Amino acid sequence: MGGDHAPQAVVAGVIEAIKEIKVHVALVGQEDLIQKELAQYEYPKDHVEVVHAPEVVGMDEPAITPIRKKKNSSITIGINLLKQDGYDAFVSAGNTGAVVAAGTINLGMLEGVDRPAIGTVIPTLKEFSFVIDVGANTEAKPAHLLQSALMAKIYAREVLGVETPTIGLLNIGEEAGKGGGLAKEAYKLMQDHLKNFIGNIEANEVFSGKANCIVCDGFVGNVLLKVSEGLLESVGKLVKREVKKSPVAMIGAGLMKMGLGNLRKLADYSEFGGAPLLGVNGVVMIGHGRSNPKAIKNAIKATVREVEHDILSAMIKELNRPDVVTAARSTNFAGGAS
């Protein structure tokens, strides 16, 4: 039921997914609406099941809604399926805050993780980068950033296929010692406990592809992502405006459109499907509110890779390395430094 085009886009994406890969999908939501959509397609019926959830969490409702007010929402019921045998992953294009809250509270945290984090794949001049956190934990402490870095490393290796992912810390200067207390402390932790830590990454280097994984606080990551989205949109409008002004430029409009299509890929969620919610005790993927069928399909495919590579076990192992546990404990007890 989540996203601006639900349930149409979600059902269409699921149908595409089951035709491409071997997967069983439970569609959670208002049964009549979902069945009406499904009726439009031909597909292997035994690969799709409908789980009725009478309530819907709106895109603008408070994050706590699926926990407090709408316990029969598709988010709550879908997340809770993960506690049953036979359900391995949850995908939603719905209210991000609500998915984070339901995931965190109903599934609990992975051993060794203090706070959830949302990662996002962004395309860069060299393939792509994985940015974490883009909005789950807006008041991170240094140890949370170390934990995010370790989870990102596993995700990039197992799901994105980067053999030895490099990790950078988003900061306002390149040199060690730059930034506020959070960045300074996180730098030290990452330097001491991450083999492929390549130091600070300034924001103007994010799209150059300098690091496979870029770690930051959820507030900053959210701003980074959204300003990029907004800037590309403004640039697109500006080009259109220019093209309309000049009859000569009209000739080039088609060509520009080709170019712009490539630019848009820089921020095209549908290519990567969604943003994994990491740190909770389950495989959860959050799609963009604007998700189209292709995005839903790719989100499903990404969770299948997460499950096949058993990233939860790999993360638990990494996050409970004795040196990491000790480091996390000591910085958290010191009160952090945000």
Added chain:
Amino acid sequence: MGGDHAPQAVVAGVIEAIKEIKVHVALVGQEDLIQKELAQYEYPKDHVEVVHAPEVVGMDEPAITPIRKKKNSSITIGINLLKQDGYDAFVSAGNTGAVVAAGTINLGMLEGVDRPAIGTVIPTLKEFSFVIDVGANTEAKPAHLLQSALMAKIYAREVLGVETPTIGLLNIGEEAGKGGGLAKEAYKLMQDHLKNFIGNIEANEVFSGKANCIVCDGFVGNVLLKVSEGLLESVGKLVKREVKKSPVAMIGAGLMKMGLGNLRKLADYSEFGGAPLLGVNGVVMIGHGRSNPKAIKNAIKATVREVEHDILSAMIKELNRPDVVTAARSTNFAGGAS
């Protein structure tokens, strides 16, 4: 001596400025180098003076350099000129951190301001917006954001000519109550003490021009600015790459270049000259390291407007309103909430 093209670009910009407006400029730096540059121009000699400063603060040196190690640097000597009669403003395209440190320590803070803040004019789809802080105070407390907002209001009104500037708080959601502790507390303060507060602005709205002034913590503002710069650069490279690929696209290349020229204006510092350092007891303008002569000229022109409109007095008046002083005091004593 500051910036990537000093002293050439600086001297050239100064010559342009004195030809356009009535201003007396003291060029502070290594006298022989500056005189050699000046010798290339014809200009009214009584409008330019050279003040010798033997030391230069490098672009990558620590911020504290002009205070601790290089007390005879152009930054230190230039800033200290403001304490003498006859010198009204300081412009530098040098090391930003060093200018902030020298400005803060040598000039002191304006009465009613706790921390300095750097503002920057960014072009948007509707004219421009003024973003504050973009890097001076990376660990802001709620009261600092209120102070920044009030300074931005004065700057936008007196220097940028917006009669009643609207002010937004950069946040990760539109609704009140979004964001971490800093954003939540700052929202309340701004709502209570700012007439034209229009609420939260999400980062994807920054370039749409929704608010005349956008207030944020210095870490976040720095990321916002730099990611925009980096993204436009990447987009430019991507377009070039595409154009090279296809012989047909080559035809449109010239037209695209026209379009891209307009896009680049979105992040063209030279149009606005520099970023004012606000909150210190003096008019200080920080130019981009890449400043060309046009940027230097425009930076000088902006400081002249600051001086003519006596923005320091206007800010002191605004920041010492009884309700503002009380609000700032109570939130700061509560320990802030970053």
